[in-house]
Amino acid sequence: xxxxxxxxxxxxxxxxxxxxxxxxxxxxxxxxxxxxxxxxxxxxxxxxxxxxxxxxxxxxxxxxxxxxxxxxxxxxxxxxxxxxxxxxxxxxxxxxxxxxxxxxxxxxxxxxxxxxxxxxxxxxxxxxxxxxxxxxxxxxxxxxxxxxxxxxxxxxxxxxxxxxxxxxxxxxxxxxxxxxxxxxxxxxxxxxxxxxxxxxxxxxxxxxxxxxxxxxxxxxxxxxxxxxxxxxxxxxxxxxxxxxxxxxxxxxxxxxxxxxxxxxxxxxxxxxxxxxxxxxxxxxxxxxxxxxxxxxxxxxxxxxxxxxxxxxxxxxxxxxxxxxxxxxxxxxxxxxxxxxxxxxxxxxxxxxxxxxxxxxxxxxxxxxxxxxxxxxxxxxxxxxxxxxxxxxxxxxxxxxxxxxxxxxxxxxxxxxxxxxxxxxxxxxxxxxxxxxxxxxxxxxxxxxxxxxxxxxxxxxxxxxxxxxxxxxxxxxxxxxxxxxxxxxxxxxxxx
Amino acid sequence: xxxxxxxxxxxxxxxxxxxxxxxxxxxxxxxxxxxxxxxxxxxxxxxxxxxxxxxxxxxxxxxxxxxxxxxxxxxxxxxxxxxxxxxxxxxxxxxxxxxxxxxxxxxxxxxxxxxxxxxxxxxxxxxxxxxxxxxxxxxxxxxxxxxxxxxxxxxxxxxxxxxxxxxxxxxxxxxxxxxxxxxxxxxxxxxxxxxxxxxxxxxxxxxxxxxxxxxxxxxxxx
Numbered sequence: 001x002x003x004x005x006x007x008x009x010x011x012x013x014x015x016x017x018x019x020x021x022x023x024x025x026x027x028x029x030x031x032x033x034x035x036x037x038x039x040x041x042x043x044x045x046x047x048x049x050x051x052x053x054x055x056x057x058x059x060x061x062x063x064x065x066x067x068x069x070x071x072x073x074x075x076x077x078x079x080x081x082x083x084x085x086x087x088x089x090x091x092x093x094x095x096x097x098x099x100x101x102x103x104x105x106x107x108x109x110x111x112x113x114x115x116x117x118x119x120x121x122x123x124x125x126x127x128x129x130x131x132x133x134x135x136x137x138x139x140x141x142x143x144x145x146x147x148x149x150x151x152x153x154x155x156x157x158x159x160x161x162x163x164x165x166x167x168x169x170x171x172x173x174x175x176x177x178x179x180x181x182x183x184x185x186x187x188x189x190x191x192x193x194x195x196x197x198x199x200x201x202x203x204x205x206x207x208x209x210x211x212x213x214x215x216x217x218x219x220x221x222x223x224x225x226x227x228x229x230x231x232x233x234x235x236x237x238x239x240x241x242x243x244x245x246x247x248x249x250x251x252x253x254x255x256x257x258x259x260x261x262x263x264x265x266x267x268x269x270x271x272x273x274x275x276x277x278x279x280x281x282x283x284x285x286x287x288x289x290x291x292x293x294x295x296x297x298x299x300x301x302x303x304x305x306x307x308x309x310x311x312x313x314x315x316x317x318x319x320x321x322x323x324x325x326x327x328x329x330x331x332x333x334x335x336x337x338x339x340x341x342x343x344x345x346x347x348x349x350x351x352x353x354x355x356x357x358x359x360x361x362x363x364x365x366x367x368x369x370x371x372x373x374x375x376x377x378x379x380x381x382x383x384x385x386x387x388x389x390x391x392x393x394x395x396x397x398x399x400x401x402x403x404x405x406x407x408x409x410x411x412x413x414x415x416x417x418x419x420x421x422x423x424x425x426x427x428x429x430x431x432x433x434x435x436x437x438x439x440x441x442x443x444x445x446x447x448x449x450x451x452x453x454x455x456x457x458x459x460x461x462x463x464x465x466x467x468x469x470x471x472x473x474x475x476x477x478x479x480x481x482x483x484x485x486x487x488x489x490x491x492x493x494x495x
Numbered sequence: 496x497x498x499x500x501x502x503x504x505x506x507x508x509x510x511x512x513x514x515x516x517x518x519x520x521x522x523x524x525x526x527x528x529x530x531x532x533x534x535x536x537x538x539x540x541x542x543x544x545x546x547x548x549x550x551x552x553x554x555x556x557x558x559x560x561x562x563x564x565x566x567x568x569x570x571x572x573x574x575x576x577x578x579x580x581x582x583x584x585x586x587x588x589x590x591x592x593x594x595x596x597x598x599x600x601x602x603x604x605x606x607x608x609x610x611x612x613x614x615x616x617x618x619x620x621x622x623x624x625x626x627x628x629x630x631x632x633x634x635x636x637x638x639x640x641x642x643x644x645x646x647x648x649x650x651x652x653x654x655x656x657x658x659x660x661x662x663x664x665x666x667x668x669x670x671x672x673x674x675x676x677x678x679x680x681x682x683x684x685x686x687x688x689x690x691x692x693x694x695x696x697x698x699x700x701x702x703x704x705x706x707x708x709x710x711x712x713x714x715x716x717x
Contacts, residue, residue, distance in 0.1 A: 130673035134680045141684060148691075164650060167684065168638065171657050174677065175634055178664045181671050182616070182623065190670025210615035 010058045012066060012125060014049035015074065018042055019118035027111035032096060032103050035110045036089040042114060043078070043085040046121070050078035060198045065127035069490050073124050073261055076339060080253050080346050081117045083464035087350045088113065088246035090461030094357050095244070100150065109149055109244070116142040116250065120258050128195045129177050132262060133170070136226065139255060140166045147243035158238035165235040166226055173222025173262075179215035180266070183207045197265060204269045212270060213277035219266050220282055226259035229286045229320060230293040233313045240309035241362070245353030248305060252312040253346035257338055260316065264323060264494060271495035283324030284414065290317025291421035298428035303362050304352055307432055308345065311388060314425050315341045321418060322403045323494065325410070331491035333402035340395035340472055347468035348384040351377060354461055359442065364432055369441030378437055380465055385433040387472055389426045395475035502550045503622050506667070509543040510629040513663055514605070517636040520656055521597050526586050526648070530575045533652050537567035540659045547666045556666055558675045563662065566682050567655065574689050575648060584648060592643040604635040626667030633660030651688055658685070
């Protein structure tokens with residue numbers, strides 16, 4: 001018997017090594033068709049490795065760790081990464097046939113896609129606030145490059161804006177990180193222990209409270225820029241609108257979650273330190289402002305991708321609000337909302353990608369009668385929008401209901417702005433959706449791709465969307481018992 | 496005691512030099528002068544990192560010092576000067592807020608960071624405290640420069656000045672790990688931007704790097 005080295009049996013190693021080596025490999029694969037499928041395969045491998053975490057949870061190490069909180073985000077990230085890779089294969093197929101992207105750009109795109117997954121997974125599993133910061137910074141860099149992929153004037157402006165705003169954001173987050181280290185260092189001693197989550201959380205009550213308060217202000221503004229919390233959200237709609245649609249899906253569905261995860265980890269340190277500033281009110285304030293600004297911005301949107309980008313700002317606001325309220329029920333609702341929003345919002349972006357390819361436009365006014373011209377796609381789009389607007393029986397209804405009812409229970413006045421924001425958003429989304437989905441179909445000039453896509457490409461494009469919507473529906477009707485217990489335990493951890 | 500005091504005074508002096516260069520960036524009116532001032536700031540940062548490496552007996556900080564000296568102090572200014580020449584960018588700095596008011600706001604920001612940092616770090620050593628206050632001032636001045644200068648190159652210089660402040664804070668935090676990795680990560684970020692501005696994007700697409708000019712597209716044309 002050959003004894004395998006222990007690292008090979010550690011799923012965590014595979015989760016990080018697969019996308020990293022995949023990025024290097026895809027950078028040299030010359031044919032985009034093979035690259036697209038390899039991209040799917042590598043992402044599938046990462047997803048399977050992440051599932052193995054449930055049975056083989058590794059011991060926390062110096063640099064990486066897995067606990068109850070991040071395991072679920074790792075699995076969610078790997079899953080959405082995999083389904084988006086599938087959608088991307090179908091999407092890229094059409095884009096390249098219509099000559100919008102050259103083979104060189106596509107090679108770059110696939111390598112960057114895996115690099116992006118790697119940085120997100122590293123940020124989620126890092127057991128060191130410095131490593132996490134480096135990973136978030138690298139995630140910004142890879143997405144900036146992908147947003148500018150089309151090289152149009154608008155794409156470059158969007159990428160520039162994204163780069164400048166988020167660089168400043170992560171710069172401030174680094175300053176906050178240094179302050180946390182300075183607060184921890186007298187207690188934990190010099191060096192790496194004063195930056196490790198697993199060690200810091202045990203003794204965080206002894207950290208110097210004033211320094212922690214100052215640090216949290218920087219961290220909230222810094223990582224909050226990346227979450228897209230209003231008024232720091234200016235980069236988000238542009239970056240979502242101008243990049244390739246699969247990237248919009250992972251930006252909204254995953255990257256915003258990763259940034260919020262960073263804030264929540266620091267909030268956990270604050271929560272065990274009673275003399276430090278209470279992070280709750282700050283987060284509630286930023287959450288409310290995001291919900292409001294996004295809700296009213298939704299009415300004036302003329303571009304379909306920007307519409308849903310603002311909807312992401314609103315949903316990140318709801319989550320931040322829920323976590324700011326704190327307590328078992330609101331945290332539970334926030335975690336559920338994070339999951340549901342990832343699934344539903346990426347499904348909507350898949351639909352939007354197919355719609356813009358079929359109609360050849362992103363202007364809402366030019367898209368009409370989708371349910372008549374493209375029945376399956378049109379109805380999936382309708383279901384997705386109803387889900388994101390918060391109608392039952394989809395999962396988002398349940399999480400929003402929990403957010404509002406737990407707020408009513410504890411502070412009824414705070415529930416009023418949230419309810420108002422939700423209603424305004426609902427109106428805006430339904431208004432835009434009915435215009436696009438029903439009525440006299442608009443002509444479908446579409447992208448010039450020669451012939452209709454094959455049945456295979458078509459189903460590869462549709463499958464991820466269907467899977468996401470079904471999962472969101474299933475979660476809305478029945479949450480399995482183990483999942484509930486697990487959400488509850490994480491909600492308790494978050495304090 | 497005497498060495499400790501000397502170490503503290505020297506660190507203070509070098510930190511203050513970095514801060515003065517931060518102010519210097521705000522009142523320059525010519526592009527070349529802005530780039531040169533940035534170069535001096537990076538060299539002062541290199542001195543600060545090297546001094547901390549010596550005082551804390553932390554050899555890895557010499558690597559940070561070397562990155563600051565060679566990459567930020569020499570290569571980046573050289574690349575920026577070349578970029579300005581190649582792209583035919585305006586040689587005068589275009590401001591969104593006049594020089595005088597900017598300086599006044601800058602002084603206010605330094606006062607703010609001293610007021611914020613000194614009371615909350617009473618338990619830390621004097622060296623850490625003052626270094627942190629200086630570093631936060633440099634960060635805020637960099638932010639101010641990004642806000643009040645309209646041209647893309649001066650905005651990038653503002654971002655790099657902000658980053659100098661962050662590295663100053665990181666080298667002053669005793670025993671902080673990963674400082675070298677963080678400075679490398681920032682250098683990659685900066686290099687990618689300069690590369691991006693030049694090779695692919697902005698040269699072939701825009702006649703000017705003035706961001707007000709880029710703002711023509713709002714994405715909401717009905």
